[in-house]
Amino acid sequence: MSDGYIASMLGLLTPAVLETLYMVAASAVMSYVIGLPLGILLVVTSKGHIVPAPWVERTLGTIINILRSAPFIVLMVALIPFTRMVIGTSIGTTAAVVPLVVAAAPFVARVVESSLKEIPHGVIEAAQSMGASPFQIIYKVLLPEAKSSLILGAAITIINVIGYTAMAGAVGGGGLGDLAIQYGYNRFRTDVMIITVAVLVVFVQAVQTLGTRLAVSAMHTKR
Amino acid sequence: MIQIRNLSKVYPARSGDVRALEGVSFDIPQGSIYGIMGLSGAGKSTLVRCLNLLERPSGGEIIVGGHDLTKLSEKELRNARQKIGMIFQHFNLLQSRTVSGNIAFPLEIAGVPADEIRSRVAELLPLVGLEDKAGAYPSELSGGQKQRVGIARALALKPDVLLCDEATSALDPKTTRSILSLLRDINRSLGLTIVIITHEMHVIKDICTHVAVLHDSKCVENATVEEVFLSPKSQVAKEFVSGIFKAEIPEELLRELESHGDSELVRVSFLGGSASEPMINGLIRSSDVQVSILFGSVDHVRTTLFGNLLLELRGTEEQRKKAHEYLLGQNLSVERVSYE
Numbered sequence: 417m418s419d420g421y422i423a424s425m426l427g428l429l430t431p432a433v434l435e436t437l438y439m440v441a442a443s444a445v446m447s448y449v450i451g452l453p454l455g456i457l458l459v460v461t462s463k464g465h466i467v468p469a470p471w472v473e474r475t476l477g478t479i480i481n482i483l484r485s486a487p488f489i490v491l492m493v494a495l496i497p498f499t500r501m502v503i504g505t506s507i508g509t510t511a512a513v514v515p516l517v518v519a520a521a522p523f524v525a526r527v528v529e530s531s532l533k534e535i536p537h538g539v540i541e542a543a544q545s546m547g548a549s550p551f552q553i554i555y556k557v558l559l560p561e562a563k564s565s566l567i568l569g570a571a572i573t574i575i576n577v578i579g580y581t582a583m584a585g586a587v588g589g590g591g592l593g594d595l596a597i598q599y600g601y602n603r604f605r606t607d608v609m610i611i612t613v614a615v616l617v618v619f620v621q622a623v624q625t626l627g628t629r630l631a632v633s634a635m636h637t638k639r
Numbered sequence: 640m641i642q643i644r645n646l647s648k649v650y651p652a653r654s655g656d657v658r659a660l661e662g663v664s665f666d667i668p669q670g671s672i673y674g675i676m677g678l679s680g681a682g683k684s685t686l687v688r689c690l691n692l693l694e695r696p697s698g699g700e701i702i703v704g705g706h707d708l709t710k711l712s713e714k715e716l717r718n719a720r721q722k723i724g725m726i727f728q729h730f731n732l733l734q735s736r737t738v739s740g741n742i743a744f745p746l747e748i749a750g751v752p753a754d755e756i757r758s759r760v761a762e763l764l765p766l767v768g769l770e771d772k773a774g775a776y777p778s779e780l781s782g783g784q785k786q787r788v789g790i791a792r793a794l795a796l797k798p799d800v801l802l803c804d805e806a807t808s809a810l811d812p813k814t815t816r817s818i819l820s821l822l823r824d825i826n827r828s829l830g831l832t833i834v835i836i837t838h839e840m841h842v843i844k845d846i847c848t849h850v851a852v853l854h855d856s857k858c859v860e861n862a863t864v865e866e867v868f869l870s871p872k873s874q875v876a877k878e879f880v881s882g883i884f885k886a887e888i889p890e891e892l893l894r895e896l897e898s899h900g901d902s903e904l905v906r907v908s909f910l911g912g913s914a915s916e917p918m919i920n921g922l923i924r925s926s927d928v929q930v931s932i933l934f935g936s937v938d939h940v941r942t943t944l945f946g947n948l949l950l951e952l953r954g955t956e957e958q959r960k961k962a963h964e965y966l967l968g969q970n971l972s973v974e975r976v977s978y979e
Binding site: 549 | 691693716717718719720721723724725727729731732733734735736744745747748749776777778792796802
Protein backbone atom coordinates (compact mmCIF):
# COMPACT_ATOMS: atom_id res chain seq x y z
CA MET A 417 0.00 0.00 0.00
CA SER A 418 1.45 3.36 -0.94
CA ASP A 419 1.71 6.25 1.48
CA GLY A 420 -0.44 8.21 -0.92
CA TYR A 421 -3.28 5.72 -0.59
CA ILE A 422 -3.18 5.76 3.20
CA ALA A 423 -3.06 9.55 3.25
CA SER A 424 -6.05 9.86 0.94
CA MET A 425 -8.00 7.28 2.92
CA LEU A 426 -7.25 9.15 6.16
CA GLY A 427 -8.27 12.33 4.44
CA LEU A 428 -11.66 10.80 3.71
CA LEU A 429 -12.09 9.05 7.06
CA THR A 430 -10.98 11.67 9.55
CA PRO A 431 -13.66 14.30 8.87
CA ALA A 432 -16.31 11.56 8.64
CA VAL A 433 -15.29 10.05 11.99
CA LEU A 434 -15.27 13.48 13.62
CA GLU A 435 -18.71 14.29 12.18
CA THR A 436 -20.10 11.01 13.44
CA LEU A 437 -18.58 11.48 16.90
CA TYR A 438 -19.96 15.01 17.04
CA MET A 439 -23.46 13.96 16.02
CA VAL A 440 -23.51 10.98 18.38
CA ALA A 441 -22.16 12.92 21.35
CA ALA A 442 -24.36 15.98 20.84
CA SER A 443 -27.54 14.04 20.24
CA ALA A 444 -26.89 11.51 23.01
CA VAL A 445 -26.35 14.31 25.55
CA MET A 446 -29.38 16.27 24.35
CA SER A 447 -31.62 13.22 24.25
CA TYR A 448 -30.73 12.42 27.86
CA VAL A 449 -31.37 16.02 28.87
CA ILE A 450 -34.88 15.61 27.46
CA GLY A 451 -35.47 11.86 27.74
CA LEU A 452 -34.27 11.22 31.30
CA PRO A 453 -36.81 13.57 32.95
CA LEU A 454 -39.53 12.20 30.68
CA GLY A 455 -38.63 8.62 31.61
CA ILE A 456 -38.72 9.53 35.31
CA LEU A 457 -42.07 11.25 34.78
CA LEU A 458 -43.47 8.15 33.06
CA VAL A 459 -42.53 6.02 36.06
CA VAL A 460 -43.46 8.25 38.98
CA THR A 461 -46.85 9.18 37.55
CA SER A 462 -47.80 5.55 36.88
CA LYS A 463 -50.50 3.95 39.01
CA GLY A 464 -49.41 3.15 42.55
CA HIS A 465 -46.11 5.01 42.26
CA ILE A 466 -44.93 8.05 44.22
CA VAL A 467 -46.99 10.76 42.47
CA PRO A 468 -49.68 8.81 40.61
CA ALA A 469 -51.24 10.77 37.75
CA PRO A 470 -52.37 8.22 35.17
CA TRP A 471 -53.42 10.87 32.65
CA VAL A 472 -49.87 12.29 32.54
CA GLU A 473 -48.45 8.84 31.94
CA ARG A 474 -51.05 8.08 29.24
CA THR A 475 -50.63 11.37 27.35
CA LEU A 476 -46.85 11.27 27.49
CA GLY A 477 -46.81 7.60 26.53
CA THR A 478 -48.95 8.25 23.47
CA ILE A 479 -46.74 11.12 22.25
CA ILE A 480 -43.64 8.95 22.74
CA ASN A 481 -45.21 6.07 20.83
CA ILE A 482 -46.12 8.32 17.90
CA LEU A 483 -42.58 9.74 17.68
CA ARG A 484 -41.08 6.28 17.93
CA SER A 485 -43.25 4.82 15.20
CA ALA A 486 -41.99 7.22 12.49
CA PRO A 487 -39.02 5.75 10.56
CA PHE A 488 -35.96 7.93 11.21
CA ILE A 489 -35.43 8.85 7.56
CA VAL A 490 -39.05 10.07 7.33
CA LEU A 491 -38.82 11.92 10.63
CA MET A 492 -35.65 13.67 9.48
CA VAL A 493 -37.26 14.99 6.32
CA ALA A 494 -40.53 15.86 8.03
CA LEU A 495 -38.67 17.87 10.66
CA ILE A 496 -36.84 20.11 8.15
CA PRO A 497 -39.01 23.20 8.90
CA PHE A 498 -38.64 22.60 12.65
CA THR A 499 -34.85 22.22 12.33
CA ARG A 500 -34.64 25.47 10.38
CA MET A 501 -36.64 27.20 13.10
CA VAL A 502 -34.39 25.88 15.88
CA ILE A 503 -30.89 26.38 14.44
CA GLY A 504 -31.47 28.55 11.39
CA THR A 505 -30.60 25.97 8.74
CA SER A 506 -31.77 22.53 7.78
CA ILE A 507 -28.53 21.39 6.17
CA GLY A 508 -25.27 20.25 7.79
CA THR A 509 -23.97 18.22 10.69
CA THR A 510 -25.55 20.37 13.42
CA ALA A 511 -28.84 20.36 11.55
CA ALA A 512 -28.77 16.56 11.65
CA VAL A 513 -28.58 16.64 15.45
CA VAL A 514 -32.11 18.06 15.75
CA PRO A 515 -33.95 15.09 14.19
CA LEU A 516 -31.51 12.74 15.96
CA VAL A 517 -32.58 14.19 19.30
CA VAL A 518 -36.27 14.09 18.39
CA ALA A 519 -35.88 10.42 17.52
CA ALA A 520 -33.60 9.42 20.40
CA ALA A 521 -35.25 11.32 23.28
CA PRO A 522 -38.46 9.20 23.26
CA PHE A 523 -36.28 6.10 23.01
CA VAL A 524 -34.29 7.29 26.04
CA ALA A 525 -37.53 7.93 27.92
CA ARG A 526 -38.62 4.29 27.39
CA VAL A 527 -35.19 2.88 28.25
CA VAL A 528 -35.07 4.94 31.44
CA GLU A 529 -38.64 3.93 32.26
CA SER A 530 -37.84 0.24 32.02
CA SER A 531 -34.69 0.64 34.15
CA LEU A 532 -36.55 2.49 36.90
CA LYS A 533 -39.40 -0.02 36.89
CA GLU A 534 -36.97 -2.78 37.85
CA ILE A 535 -36.61 -1.30 41.33
CA PRO A 536 -38.67 -3.34 43.81
CA HIS A 537 -41.64 -1.41 45.11
CA GLY A 538 -40.70 -2.29 48.69
CA VAL A 539 -37.56 -0.17 48.52
CA ILE A 540 -39.58 2.86 47.45
CA GLU A 541 -42.08 2.14 50.20
CA ALA A 542 -39.28 1.94 52.77
CA ALA A 543 -38.11 5.40 51.70
CA GLN A 544 -41.68 6.70 51.98
CA SER A 545 -41.99 5.21 55.44
CA MET A 546 -38.95 7.29 56.47
CA GLY A 547 -40.63 10.46 55.31
CA ALA A 548 -38.78 10.91 52.02
CA SER A 549 -40.31 13.40 49.59
CA PRO A 550 -40.97 12.36 45.97
CA PHE A 551 -37.95 14.40 44.88
CA GLN A 552 -35.71 12.70 47.44
CA ILE A 553 -36.99 9.31 46.33
CA ILE A 554 -36.07 10.12 42.72
CA TYR A 555 -32.51 11.22 43.31
CA LYS A 556 -31.65 9.14 46.36
CA VAL A 557 -33.46 5.90 45.56
CA LEU A 558 -34.61 5.53 41.95
CA LEU A 559 -31.56 6.85 40.12
CA PRO A 560 -28.79 5.33 42.31
CA GLU A 561 -30.57 1.98 42.58
CA ALA A 562 -31.05 1.81 38.80
CA LYS A 563 -27.57 3.13 38.01
CA SER A 564 -26.19 -0.05 36.50
CA SER A 565 -29.30 -0.63 34.39
CA LEU A 566 -29.31 3.04 33.31
CA ILE A 567 -25.70 2.72 32.10
CA LEU A 568 -26.58 -0.32 30.01
CA GLY A 569 -29.54 1.60 28.64
CA ALA A 570 -27.23 4.47 27.69
CA ALA A 571 -24.97 2.07 25.78
CA ILE A 572 -28.00 0.77 23.86
CA THR A 573 -29.12 4.35 23.15
CA ILE A 574 -25.69 5.44 21.87
CA ILE A 575 -25.42 2.40 19.60
CA ASN A 576 -28.88 3.17 18.27
CA VAL A 577 -27.89 6.78 17.62
CA ILE A 578 -24.75 5.62 15.79
CA GLY A 579 -27.10 3.70 13.50
CA TYR A 580 -29.33 6.75 12.99
CA THR A 581 -26.35 8.97 12.07
CA ALA A 582 -25.73 6.79 9.01
CA MET A 583 -28.83 8.42 7.53
CA ALA A 584 -27.67 11.96 8.32
CA GLY A 585 -26.21 12.19 4.81
CA ALA A 586 -29.75 12.79 3.58
CA VAL A 587 -29.65 16.28 5.09
CA GLY A 588 -25.96 16.89 4.36
CA GLY A 589 -24.90 15.82 7.86
CA GLY A 590 -21.86 13.90 6.68
CA GLY A 591 -20.40 11.21 8.91
CA LEU A 592 -19.36 7.62 8.31
CA GLY A 593 -22.68 6.47 6.92
CA ASP A 594 -22.63 9.22 4.33
CA LEU A 595 -19.04 8.34 3.39
CA ALA A 596 -20.01 4.73 2.84
CA ILE A 597 -22.87 5.73 0.52
CA GLN A 598 -21.02 8.47 -1.38
CA TYR A 599 -17.75 6.65 -1.97
CA GLY A 600 -18.35 3.01 -1.20
CA TYR A 601 -21.65 2.71 -3.07
CA ASN A 602 -21.96 5.55 -5.61
CA ARG A 603 -18.28 5.48 -6.66
CA PHE A 604 -17.79 1.72 -6.35
CA ARG A 605 -15.01 2.14 -3.78
CA THR A 606 -15.45 -1.20 -2.00
CA ASP A 607 -12.35 -0.54 0.09
CA VAL A 608 -13.94 2.64 1.55
CA MET A 609 -17.15 0.72 2.26
CA ILE A 610 -15.27 -2.01 4.12
CA ILE A 611 -13.14 0.38 6.18
CA THR A 612 -16.15 2.51 7.10
CA VAL A 613 -18.11 -0.49 8.28
CA ALA A 614 -15.05 -1.71 10.21
CA VAL A 615 -14.76 1.64 11.99
CA LEU A 616 -18.47 1.52 12.90
CA VAL A 617 -18.05 -2.01 14.25
CA VAL A 618 -15.17 -0.81 16.42
CA PHE A 619 -17.31 2.10 17.70
CA VAL A 620 -20.21 -0.13 18.61
CA GLN A 621 -17.95 -2.68 20.28
CA ALA A 622 -16.20 0.03 22.27
CA VAL A 623 -19.45 1.57 23.49
CA GLN A 624 -20.93 -1.79 24.48
CA THR A 625 -17.78 -2.99 26.25
CA LEU A 626 -17.38 0.24 28.15
CA GLY A 627 -21.09 0.26 29.04
CA THR A 628 -21.02 -3.30 30.31
CA ARG A 629 -17.89 -2.69 32.33
CA LEU A 630 -19.28 0.47 33.96
CA ALA A 631 -22.59 -1.27 34.63
CA VAL A 632 -20.87 -4.17 36.39
CA SER A 633 -18.79 -1.86 38.55
CA ALA A 634 -21.96 0.03 39.52
CA MET A 635 -23.66 -3.18 40.52
CA HIS A 636 -23.40 -4.40 44.10
CA THR A 637 -25.45 -7.52 43.81
CA LYS A 638 -24.12 -11.00 43.35
CA ARG A 639 -26.82 -12.03 40.85
CA MET B 640 -49.27 6.03 72.23
CA ILE B 641 -51.24 4.96 69.18
CA GLN B 642 -55.01 5.08 69.11
CA ILE B 643 -56.79 3.36 66.28
CA ARG B 644 -60.34 4.57 65.93
CA ASN B 645 -62.95 2.89 63.78
CA LEU B 646 -60.41 2.24 61.06
CA SER B 647 -61.65 0.97 57.73
CA LYS B 648 -60.04 0.32 54.39
CA VAL B 649 -61.90 -0.53 51.22
CA TYR B 650 -60.22 -1.41 47.94
CA PRO B 651 -62.50 -0.59 45.04
CA ALA B 652 -62.58 -3.37 42.49
CA ARG B 653 -64.63 -4.02 39.40
CA SER B 654 -66.03 -7.20 40.87
CA GLY B 655 -67.22 -5.33 43.99
CA ASP B 656 -65.37 -3.53 46.75
CA VAL B 657 -62.93 -5.49 48.87
CA ARG B 658 -63.14 -4.65 52.55
CA ALA B 659 -59.68 -5.12 54.04
CA LEU B 660 -60.49 -3.52 57.40
CA GLU B 661 -63.82 -2.77 59.04
CA GLY B 662 -64.31 -0.67 62.15
CA VAL B 663 -61.05 -1.62 63.83
CA SER B 664 -60.45 0.19 67.14
CA PHE B 665 -57.87 -0.40 69.83
CA ASP B 666 -55.10 1.40 71.70
CA ILE B 667 -51.43 0.59 71.63
CA PRO B 668 -49.94 1.64 74.98
CA GLN B 669 -46.59 3.43 75.27
CA GLY B 670 -43.69 1.00 75.70
CA SER B 671 -45.67 -2.11 74.80
CA ILE B 672 -44.78 -4.75 72.26
CA TYR B 673 -48.09 -5.08 70.50
CA GLY B 674 -48.69 -8.12 68.36
CA ILE B 675 -51.25 -8.10 65.58
CA MET B 676 -52.17 -11.61 64.68
CA GLY B 677 -54.40 -13.14 62.08
CA LEU B 678 -54.55 -15.63 59.26
CA SER B 679 -53.35 -14.46 55.89
CA GLY B 680 -55.91 -12.19 54.29
CA ALA B 681 -57.25 -11.10 57.68
CA GLY B 682 -56.08 -7.54 57.01
CA LYS B 683 -53.12 -7.32 59.35
CA SER B 684 -50.65 -6.07 56.77
CA THR B 685 -53.13 -3.42 55.65
CA LEU B 686 -53.57 -2.43 59.28
CA VAL B 687 -49.87 -1.90 59.98
CA ARG B 688 -49.46 -0.01 56.70
CA CYS B 689 -52.29 2.27 57.76
CA LEU B 690 -50.37 3.14 60.94
CA ASN B 691 -47.90 5.26 58.97
CA LEU B 692 -50.33 5.93 56.14
CA LEU B 693 -48.38 3.96 53.53
CA GLU B 694 -51.95 2.86 52.95
CA ARG B 695 -54.49 5.67 53.29
CA PRO B 696 -57.48 4.51 55.36
CA SER B 697 -60.95 4.82 53.82
CA GLY B 698 -62.30 5.92 57.18
CA GLY B 699 -61.42 6.31 60.84
CA GLU B 700 -58.54 7.88 62.69
CA ILE B 701 -54.94 6.96 63.46
CA ILE B 702 -53.79 9.04 66.39
CA VAL B 703 -50.06 8.86 67.04
CA GLY B 704 -48.64 10.97 69.84
CA GLY B 705 -51.80 13.08 69.94
CA HIS B 706 -51.99 13.85 66.21
CA ASP B 707 -54.47 12.30 63.83
CA LEU B 708 -52.26 11.25 60.93
CA THR B 709 -55.15 11.20 58.49
CA LYS B 710 -55.61 14.97 58.91
CA LEU B 711 -52.00 16.00 58.31
CA SER B 712 -50.76 17.68 55.14
CA GLU B 713 -48.22 15.84 52.96
CA LYS B 714 -45.34 17.71 54.54
CA GLU B 715 -46.56 17.25 58.11
CA LEU B 716 -47.09 13.58 57.38
CA ARG B 717 -43.49 13.22 56.16
CA ASN B 718 -42.27 14.76 59.41
CA ALA B 719 -44.55 12.50 61.46
CA ARG B 720 -43.23 9.44 59.59
CA GLN B 721 -39.69 10.24 60.72
CA LYS B 722 -40.87 9.37 64.22
CA ILE B 723 -42.35 6.03 63.11
CA GLY B 724 -39.72 3.47 62.14
CA MET B 725 -40.64 0.48 60.03
CA ILE B 726 -39.02 -2.84 59.14
CA PHE B 727 -40.16 -5.22 56.43
CA GLN B 728 -40.39 -8.90 55.62
CA HIS B 729 -38.06 -8.51 52.64
CA PHE B 730 -35.85 -5.91 54.37
CA ASN B 731 -36.11 -3.42 51.47
CA LEU B 732 -32.53 -2.23 51.75
CA LEU B 733 -30.89 -0.08 49.09
CA GLN B 734 -28.67 -2.46 47.11
CA SER B 735 -26.45 0.38 45.93
CA ARG B 736 -25.50 1.45 49.45
CA THR B 737 -23.32 -0.19 52.08
CA VAL B 738 -24.60 -1.09 55.53
CA SER B 739 -23.47 2.33 56.80
CA GLY B 740 -25.01 4.03 53.78
CA ASN B 741 -28.34 2.33 54.40
CA ILE B 742 -28.38 3.37 58.05
CA ALA B 743 -27.42 6.91 57.03
CA PHE B 744 -30.26 7.07 54.51
CA PRO B 745 -33.11 8.24 56.80
CA LEU B 746 -30.74 10.74 58.42
CA GLU B 747 -29.92 12.21 55.00
CA ILE B 748 -33.62 12.38 54.21
CA ALA B 749 -34.20 14.32 57.43
CA GLY B 750 -31.38 16.74 56.57
CA VAL B 751 -29.08 15.80 59.46
CA PRO B 752 -25.55 17.28 59.02
CA ALA B 753 -22.88 14.87 57.73
CA ASP B 754 -20.75 14.70 60.89
CA GLU B 755 -23.82 13.96 63.03
CA ILE B 756 -24.80 11.23 60.56
CA ARG B 757 -21.39 9.63 60.96
CA SER B 758 -21.56 9.58 64.74
CA ARG B 759 -25.16 8.32 64.78
CA VAL B 760 -24.27 5.47 62.38
CA ALA B 761 -21.29 4.62 64.59
CA GLU B 762 -23.68 4.36 67.57
CA LEU B 763 -26.19 2.19 65.74
CA LEU B 764 -23.82 -0.39 64.23
CA PRO B 765 -22.85 -1.95 67.61
CA LEU B 766 -26.47 -1.76 68.82
CA VAL B 767 -27.46 -4.25 66.12
CA GLY B 768 -24.15 -6.14 66.25
CA LEU B 769 -22.84 -5.18 62.82
CA GLU B 770 -19.66 -3.24 63.70
CA ASP B 771 -17.59 -5.37 61.33
CA LYS B 772 -20.04 -5.09 58.42
CA ALA B 773 -20.14 -1.31 58.03
CA GLY B 774 -18.67 -1.38 54.52
CA ALA B 775 -20.50 -4.47 53.24
CA TYR B 776 -23.23 -4.33 50.62
CA PRO B 777 -26.62 -5.95 51.31
CA SER B 778 -25.91 -8.69 48.75
CA GLU B 779 -23.02 -9.83 50.95
CA LEU B 780 -25.21 -10.23 54.05
CA SER B 781 -27.35 -13.05 55.40
CA GLY B 782 -31.09 -12.55 55.95
CA GLY B 783 -30.64 -11.96 59.67
CA GLN B 784 -27.91 -9.39 59.07
CA LYS B 785 -30.08 -7.63 56.50
CA GLN B 786 -32.89 -7.37 59.02
CA ARG B 787 -30.43 -5.97 61.58
CA VAL B 788 -29.53 -3.27 59.07
CA GLY B 789 -33.27 -2.69 58.61
CA ILE B 790 -33.67 -2.29 62.37
CA ALA B 791 -30.70 0.09 62.68
CA ARG B 792 -32.08 2.12 59.77
CA ALA B 793 -35.52 2.26 61.36
CA LEU B 794 -34.01 3.42 64.67
CA ALA B 795 -31.72 6.05 63.14
CA LEU B 796 -34.11 8.96 63.69
CA LYS B 797 -34.91 7.87 67.27
CA PRO B 798 -38.54 7.04 66.54
CA ASP B 799 -41.26 6.61 69.17
CA VAL B 800 -42.71 3.57 67.47
CA LEU B 801 -41.28 0.71 65.45
CA LEU B 802 -43.62 -1.07 63.03
CA CYS B 803 -42.64 -4.61 62.03
CA ASP B 804 -44.41 -6.02 58.99
CA GLU B 805 -43.80 -9.79 59.08
CA ALA B 806 -40.22 -8.92 59.99
CA THR B 807 -39.19 -12.49 60.81
CA SER B 808 -41.31 -14.41 58.32
CA ALA B 809 -38.47 -14.74 55.81
CA LEU B 810 -35.95 -15.89 58.41
CA ASP B 811 -35.04 -19.31 59.79
CA PRO B 812 -36.06 -20.15 63.40
CA LYS B 813 -32.65 -19.46 64.93
CA THR B 814 -32.28 -16.09 63.21
CA THR B 815 -35.88 -15.29 64.12
CA ARG B 816 -35.06 -15.83 67.79
CA SER B 817 -32.02 -13.55 67.61
CA ILE B 818 -33.98 -10.80 65.84
CA LEU B 819 -36.80 -11.11 68.38
CA SER B 820 -34.42 -10.85 71.29
CA LEU B 821 -32.83 -7.80 69.67
CA LEU B 822 -36.30 -6.22 69.40
CA ARG B 823 -37.02 -7.04 73.03
CA ASP B 824 -33.70 -5.49 74.13
CA ILE B 825 -34.45 -2.35 72.15
CA ASN B 826 -37.92 -2.18 73.64
CA ARG B 827 -36.43 -2.36 77.14
CA SER B 828 -33.42 -0.13 76.71
CA LEU B 829 -35.02 2.59 74.60
CA GLY B 830 -38.58 2.31 75.87
CA LEU B 831 -39.65 2.04 72.25
CA THR B 832 -43.21 0.99 71.44
CA ILE B 833 -43.12 -1.90 68.96
CA VAL B 834 -45.97 -3.11 66.78
CA ILE B 835 -45.48 -6.57 65.31
CA ILE B 836 -47.54 -8.08 62.53
CA THR B 837 -47.17 -11.80 62.30
CA HIS B 838 -48.90 -15.04 61.47
CA GLU B 839 -46.38 -16.86 63.64
CA MET B 840 -47.94 -17.50 67.02
CA HIS B 841 -44.62 -18.12 68.72
CA VAL B 842 -43.49 -14.58 67.88
CA ILE B 843 -46.44 -13.27 69.90
CA LYS B 844 -45.78 -15.76 72.68
CA ASP B 845 -42.08 -14.94 72.90
CA ILE B 846 -42.03 -11.17 73.02
CA CYS B 847 -45.41 -9.45 72.87
CA THR B 848 -47.08 -7.84 75.85
CA HIS B 849 -50.39 -7.27 74.09
CA VAL B 850 -52.14 -8.81 71.17
CA ALA B 851 -54.96 -7.92 68.80
CA VAL B 852 -56.52 -10.70 66.78
CA LEU B 853 -57.83 -9.85 63.34
CA HIS B 854 -60.32 -12.03 61.55
CA ASP B 855 -62.28 -11.26 58.41
CA SER B 856 -61.13 -7.61 58.45
CA LYS B 857 -62.35 -7.08 62.01
CA CYS B 858 -60.56 -6.94 65.32
CA VAL B 859 -62.17 -9.83 67.18
CA GLU B 860 -60.09 -9.67 70.33
CA ASN B 861 -57.50 -7.46 71.94
CA ALA B 862 -55.94 -7.75 75.39
CA THR B 863 -52.70 -8.62 77.11
CA VAL B 864 -50.99 -11.70 75.76
CA GLU B 865 -51.54 -13.57 79.04
CA GLU B 866 -55.29 -12.97 78.91
CA VAL B 867 -55.61 -14.09 75.33
CA PHE B 868 -53.53 -17.20 75.91
CA LEU B 869 -55.36 -18.18 79.07
CA SER B 870 -58.88 -17.50 77.92
CA PRO B 871 -59.14 -16.85 74.22
CA LYS B 872 -62.62 -15.60 73.41
CA SER B 873 -62.77 -15.77 69.65
CA GLN B 874 -62.67 -18.95 67.61
CA VAL B 875 -59.54 -17.83 65.72
CA ALA B 876 -57.66 -17.02 68.90
CA LYS B 877 -58.65 -20.40 70.34
CA GLU B 878 -57.29 -22.14 67.28
CA PHE B 879 -54.08 -20.16 67.43
CA VAL B 880 -53.57 -20.92 71.10
CA SER B 881 -54.40 -24.61 70.85
CA GLY B 882 -52.12 -24.75 67.83
CA ILE B 883 -49.16 -23.62 69.80
CA PHE B 884 -49.83 -25.79 72.85
CA LYS B 885 -50.89 -28.76 70.74
CA ALA B 886 -53.66 -29.72 73.13
CA GLU B 887 -55.46 -31.82 70.60
CA ILE B 888 -56.46 -35.22 71.96
CA PRO B 889 -56.05 -38.13 69.59
CA GLU B 890 -59.41 -39.31 68.35
CA GLU B 891 -58.89 -42.95 69.37
CA LEU B 892 -58.28 -41.96 72.93
CA LEU B 893 -61.52 -40.00 72.95
CA ARG B 894 -63.48 -42.98 71.68
CA GLU B 895 -62.05 -45.21 74.35
CA LEU B 896 -62.97 -42.75 77.04
CA GLU B 897 -66.54 -42.63 75.84
CA SER B 898 -67.13 -46.15 77.08
CA HIS B 899 -66.72 -45.08 80.68
CA GLY B 900 -69.93 -43.41 81.70
CA ASP B 901 -68.59 -42.22 85.00
CA SER B 902 -65.75 -40.13 83.67
CA GLU B 903 -65.33 -36.76 82.09
CA LEU B 904 -62.57 -34.79 80.46
CA VAL B 905 -61.58 -31.34 81.62
CA ARG B 906 -59.00 -28.97 80.39
CA VAL B 907 -57.33 -27.00 83.16
CA SER B 908 -55.22 -23.99 82.35
CA PHE B 909 -53.16 -22.05 84.80
CA LEU B 910 -51.07 -18.96 84.65
CA GLY B 911 -48.08 -17.87 86.63
CA GLY B 912 -48.11 -18.69 90.35
CA SER B 913 -50.73 -21.44 90.18
CA ALA B 914 -48.23 -23.70 88.48
CA SER B 915 -46.33 -24.24 91.70
CA GLU B 916 -49.40 -25.15 93.78
CA PRO B 917 -49.91 -28.84 94.46
CA MET B 918 -53.09 -28.78 92.42
CA ILE B 919 -53.50 -32.49 91.60
CA ASN B 920 -52.94 -33.45 95.19
CA GLY B 921 -55.56 -30.98 96.38
CA LEU B 922 -57.97 -32.14 93.74
CA ILE B 923 -57.87 -35.78 94.83
CA ARG B 924 -58.07 -34.94 98.52
CA SER B 925 -60.99 -32.59 98.21
CA SER B 926 -63.19 -34.69 95.98
CA ASP B 927 -62.01 -38.29 96.03
CA VAL B 928 -62.10 -38.53 92.25
CA GLN B 929 -59.61 -40.62 90.37
CA VAL B 930 -57.46 -38.43 88.24
CA SER B 931 -55.45 -39.39 85.21
CA ILE B 932 -53.38 -36.93 83.31
CA LEU B 933 -53.90 -37.46 79.60
CA PHE B 934 -51.93 -34.55 78.37
CA GLY B 935 -49.94 -31.77 79.89
CA SER B 936 -47.71 -28.96 78.87
CA VAL B 937 -46.05 -26.16 80.69
CA ASP B 938 -44.77 -23.32 78.59
CA HIS B 939 -44.08 -19.73 79.16
CA VAL B 940 -45.66 -16.69 77.61
CA ARG B 941 -42.87 -14.15 77.87
CA THR B 942 -41.92 -14.56 81.54
CA THR B 943 -45.22 -15.93 82.79
CA LEU B 944 -45.59 -19.68 83.22
CA PHE B 945 -48.51 -21.05 81.30
CA GLY B 946 -49.73 -24.59 81.90
CA ASN B 947 -52.31 -26.65 80.16
CA LEU B 948 -53.50 -30.00 81.53
CA LEU B 949 -56.00 -32.42 80.13
CA LEU B 950 -57.42 -34.51 82.95
CA GLU B 951 -59.76 -37.42 83.10
CA LEU B 952 -61.84 -37.31 86.25
CA ARG B 953 -63.50 -40.56 87.26
CA GLY B 954 -66.00 -40.80 90.07
CA THR B 955 -69.62 -40.26 90.96
CA GLU B 956 -71.42 -37.20 89.74
CA GLU B 957 -71.21 -35.75 93.23
CA GLN B 958 -67.45 -36.29 93.41
CA ARG B 959 -66.91 -34.75 90.01
CA LYS B 960 -68.96 -31.72 90.98
CA LYS B 961 -66.77 -31.24 94.02
CA ALA B 962 -63.70 -31.57 91.84
CA HIS B 963 -64.95 -28.75 89.62
CA GLU B 964 -65.61 -26.58 92.64
CA TYR B 965 -62.12 -27.19 93.93
CA LEU B 966 -60.49 -26.31 90.62
CA LEU B 967 -62.50 -23.13 90.24
CA GLY B 968 -61.61 -22.21 93.82
CA GLN B 969 -57.93 -22.41 92.89
CA ASN B 970 -58.39 -19.66 90.33
CA LEU B 971 -57.81 -22.08 87.51
CA SER B 972 -59.52 -21.90 84.21
CA VAL B 973 -61.56 -25.08 83.74
CA GLU B 974 -63.26 -26.19 80.59
CA ARG B 975 -65.19 -29.40 80.05
CA VAL B 976 -64.13 -31.18 76.92
CA SER B 977 -66.91 -32.93 75.09
CA TYR B 978 -66.51 -36.45 73.81
CA GLU B 979 -67.41 -35.52 70.27
